[in-house]
Amino acid sequence: MKSVDYELVIIGGxxxxxxxxxxxARAGLNVILIEKIVPGGQVLTTDWIENYPxxxxxxxxxxLIWKMTEQVxxxxxxxxxxxxxxxxxxxxxxxxxxxDRTVTSHTIIIATGASPSKLGIPGEDxxxxxxxSTCATCDAPFFKDKIVAAVGxxxxxxxxxxxxxxxxxxxxxxxxxxxxxxxxxxxxxxFANDKIEFIWDxxxxxIDGLTNVEKITVKNVKTGDTKKISVDGCFIWTGITPNTEFxxxxxxxxxxxxxxxxxxxxxxxxxxxAAGDVRSTGLRQIVTAAGDAASAVFSAEHYIENL
Amino acid sequence: MVEDVLEIDDSVxxxxxxxxxxxxxxxxxxxxxxxxxxxxxxxxxxxxxFGDKIKFVKCNVDENPITPGKYGIRxxxxxxxxxxxxxVDQVIGMVARSKLKEVINKIL
Numbered sequence: 001m002k003s004v005d006y007e008l009v010i011i012g013g014x015x016x017x018x019x020x021x022x023x024x025a026r027a028g029l030n031v032i033l034i035e036k037i038v039p040g041g042q043v044l045t046t047d048w049i050e051n052y053p054x055x056x057x058x059x060x061x062x063x064l065i066w067k068m069t070e071q072v073x074x075x076x077x078x079x080x081x082x083x084x085x086x087x088x089x090x091x092x093x094x095x096x097x098x099x100d101r102t103v104t105s106h107t108i109i110i111a112t113g114a115s116p117s118k119l120g121i122p123g124e125d126x127x128x129x130x131x132x133s134t135c136a137t138c139d140a141p142f143f144k145d146k147i148v149a150a151v152g153x154x155x156x157x158x159x160x161x162x163x164x165x166x167x168x169x170x171x172x173x174x175x176x177x178x179x180x181x182x183x184x185x186x187x188x189x190x191f192a193n194d195k196i197e198f199i200w201d202x203x204x205x206x207i208d209g210l211t212n213v214e215k216i217t218v219k220n221v222k223t224g225d226t227k228k229i230s231v232d233g234c235f236i237w238t239g240i241t242p243n244t245e246f247x248x249x250x251x252x253x254x255x256x257x258x259x260x261x262x263x264x265x266x267x268x269x270x271x272x273x274a275a276g277d278v279r280s281t282g283l284r285q286i287v288t289a290a291g292d293a294a295s296a297v298f299s300a301e302h303y304i305e306n307l
Numbered sequence: 308m309v310e311d312v313l314e315i316d317d318s319v320x321x322x323x324x325x326x327x328x329x330x331x332x333x334x335x336x337x338x339x340x341x342x343x344x345x346x347x348x349x350x351x352x353x354x355x356x357f358g359d360k361i362k363f364v365k366c367n368v369d370e371n372p373i374t375p376g377k378y379g380i381r382x383x384x385x386x387x388x389x390x391x392x393x394x395v396d397q398v399i400g401m402v403a404r405s406k407l408k409e410v411i412n413k414i415l
Contacts, residue, residue, distance in 0.1 A: 036403045038349055044341035044401070062341035081349075083405055099405055129382035129399035138340045141369070142381045211379060233381065 006030050008300050009096050009105040011084050012243075014041025015286045016111035016276025018068040019293035025075035027301060032078045034098065039079065040065045041113045042240075042277070043286060045135040047163045052286050061137070064286070084246045089269045092307075106307060107271045107300040110247070110259060111293060114240035114277040114284075119151070123207030124236075131213025131233045136160040140167040143233045149174055149216050151204050152237035158182035158190050160237060165195040172229060174199045174218055207234055242278045254280040265296035271303050311354035312347075312363045317373040320366070325392040327362050330414055334365040335375055335385045342401045343384040349404060350386070357411055388414050 010020045013035030024031040043049075046061030055064075072079070087108065088095035096103050116134040118124060124132065133139040140163065148168050150161040153175035159182070161171050173190070178200045180187050190196055199218060205226065206217045213234050219226045242257045252260045252268035258280035265273045273296035276289035312334065315323050324331045334350050336343035347365075354363035368375045368383060378387065378394065388396040388410065396410050 036405075037401050038345045040341070040345045044345050046341075060341070062344060065341075065345075081404055083403055129385060129397075130379060131381050133382050135342065135382070135400075138342055138384070139382045141337070141339070212381060 004093055004105055005103040006032050006105040007304050008032075008107045008109065008297070009034065009094075009103065010109045010111060011096075012036075012041070012111035012113055012276070012278070013039035013079065014111065014113045014276060014289065015043055015065070015068065016113070016278075016289035016293045017041075017109070018065075018072055019290040020109045020111055020275060020297050021072045021077040021079070022068075022075060023294050023297035024300070025072060025077040027297065029297075029301065029304075032080055032103070033072075034080055034082050034084055034096075036081075036083045038081070039069050042115075045137055047137040047160070049286065086246050086248060087250050087272075089250045089272060092271065094271065106304050107273065109265075109293070109296045109300060110244075110251075110267070110272070110274045110278055111276045111289075111296075112243040112246075112278050114242045114258075116236065117239045117241045119204060119236060119238060121204060121206055123209075123213075127207050127209065127213045127234075130211060131209065131231075132207060133233065133235050134237065136163045136235060139233070139235075140164050143168045145169050146232035147230070148172070148233040148235060149204070149229065149231045150235045150237065151175075152239070153177060153180045153182065154237065154239070155182045155186060157237035158186045160235065161196055162186070162189055162193060164235065165193055168195065168233075171196045172199055172231065173197070174202050174204060176203050176221055177201065204234070204236075240277065240284075244278060256280075263295075264299040265292055266299055266303075271300070273299055311358050312351055312365050315364045315366055315371075317371040320371075320374045323362075323364060324389050327389070329360065329362045330395075331362045331364060331389040332411070333387050333389065334363070335368050335380055335383050335387065336365055337367060337369045337383060339369070340383050346384055346401055349407070353404075353407060353411065357415075360415055361411065390414060 008031040010033040021033045043061040050058045082098045085097045147170045149172045151174045201222045202218045208215045259274035275292035275296040277284045386398045
């Protein structure tokens with residue numbers, strides 16, 4: 001075997017990365033986990049999780065992450081705060097370029113997750129942090145007894161809108177279709193909540209104000225009519241974009257940039273795996289991220305054994 | 308943990324931040340904000356690295372509504388950089404350590 005710095009490099013420290021780290025460290029692999037900010041990922045912005053097994057009362061996103069971090073520390077997982085700039089996957093020994101050095105590894109698990117997508121509309125960049133947000137658990141208390149808009153119709157949009165109603169006077173939930181995509185239990189809770197007013201078949205086309213968000217413009221996609229609505233804040237949950245800036249064209253991705261993997265979580269490059277939200281899949285949950293990661297480590301071990 | 312990051316309240320904001328002779332990085336946070344709690348170790352690390360050149364303080368927006376209100380803060384975590392009593396830069400949300408260092412080096 002050629003000499004390498006690591007047998008496995010895990011990129012990303014959300015639920016997928018931490019689970020991969022747990023399995024790999026516990027299996028005794030020479031492994032490092034590279035995290036750009038701090039362990040957590042999108043889960044840190046999740047108020048309450050009711051569908052991760054083992055927590056019958058539910059658990060907050062940050063608490064779940066801290067439990068996962070505590071668990072990997074028991075197995076002495078090496079977590080480094082660093083950033084992956086690029087990958088060179090042209091040879092069996094993969095090169096991972098970090099901020100300050102390049103490391104080599106037999107295998108890589110990409111678990112960099114995804115970030116809330118931008119809408120690309122006027123006002124979006126200006127008002128970020130000035131009434132425009134994607135984190136209800138962080139920012140909802142700033143909008144106590146105020147009126148806010150929320151955009152989206154999936155699980156995140158609906159769950160977080162319900163959370164917002166604990167603080168705000170009213171939420172306009174703007175969705176481009178005439179029905180929600182969110183799971184039924186969330187839909188029922190949203191429909192029963194009299195602080196949520198639905199604006200169907202509509203998209204946000206601009207955000208306006210002087211220094212803070214004051215007004216939004218929505219357009220009905222069926223009639224073409226536009227209207228302005230006064231709001232104090234606006235939360236956008238219209239989907240996610242994979243965090244793959246460093247990837248360039250080194251592995252195959254789908255039309256939206258998510259990494260295509262086989263049933264063993266292996267990408268188009270042998271020895272390079274993907275797990276969690278960053279991979280092309282129909283369902284993105286904490287439990288699926290954890291499951292992906294366990295499979296990816298199992299596959300990576302198999303790959304290493306056969307070198 | 309050594310107290311590298313000074314917890315301040317509304318009453319001492321002027322004295323500790325605006326009248327500081329060193330540039331100041333203020334971390335606006337709240338206990339209910341997951342990302343804030345997550346980045347606080349990062350801010351502490353930066354404080355031990357740059358503490359001789361920059362004063363690091365944090366402000367709990369829950370207990371101190373005046374200061375965040377004055378600076379129009381509607382999103383946390385927000386890291387705001389002050390020099391000679393003026394805001395010179397700010398970083399909203401969770402950002403990479405390299406980005407924070409970049410901003411710090413720019414204001415030094």
